Amino acid sequence: GAGVSQSPSNKVTEKGKDVELRCDPISGHTALYWYRQSLGQGLEFLIYFQGNSAPDKSGLPSDRFSAERTGGSVSTLTIQRTQQEDSAVYLCASSLVGRPSGAADTQYFGPGTRLTVL
């Protein structure tokens, strides 16, 4: 079956503009994660969705970042008033069950969106 897909693959924007990044998880996966990977840094957790539960937004770096997941499937990460420090690769991952399974639930990553803020 299809894996996790993300769009766009690359996004170049000007400082101050808003951007939307899309993630389409594996069909049937109830858990969805967003991460950010900056140059030379590890993956940084941003937000977690689990079914219809309220998302865990504890990793969002500022109130300029928000995300939603419609119908328990596709997710959109929105960054408002982008700054140069937002430049990074934004990775989405999905897993079958998520946190209720404990750590045994494998996360499958999408190809990422490379965001460049000029």
Add this chain to the structure above:
Amino acid sequence: QKEVEQNSGPLSVPEGAIASLNCTYSDRVSQSFFWYRQYSGKSPELIMSIYSNGDKEDGRFTAQLNKASQYVSLLIRDSQPSDSATYLCAVWGTGGGSQGNLIFGKGTKLSVKP
């Protein structure tokens, strides 16, 4: 803040040698550990998970876990040029704001020379 530490490398080994990748973590209560491989410009993919002290083997890969020393390693036997990638160590967080999250190290870049 829970941390996962890895030597950034690059670690260079000749083809056919054993590559040894190391990782330490700060959360003494952690129970679940993962190794991901990330090729340049690609997304991470899970290659090994380990939950119990000792060794776990899967083909040419062996994960080793020592919870007392808070240390997890990955050995790659008979290294191939196709193993050249960045290897990310990840630990399942157990609390302090990290509960239920994977905490990743910055990765070790491995280069296998033909």
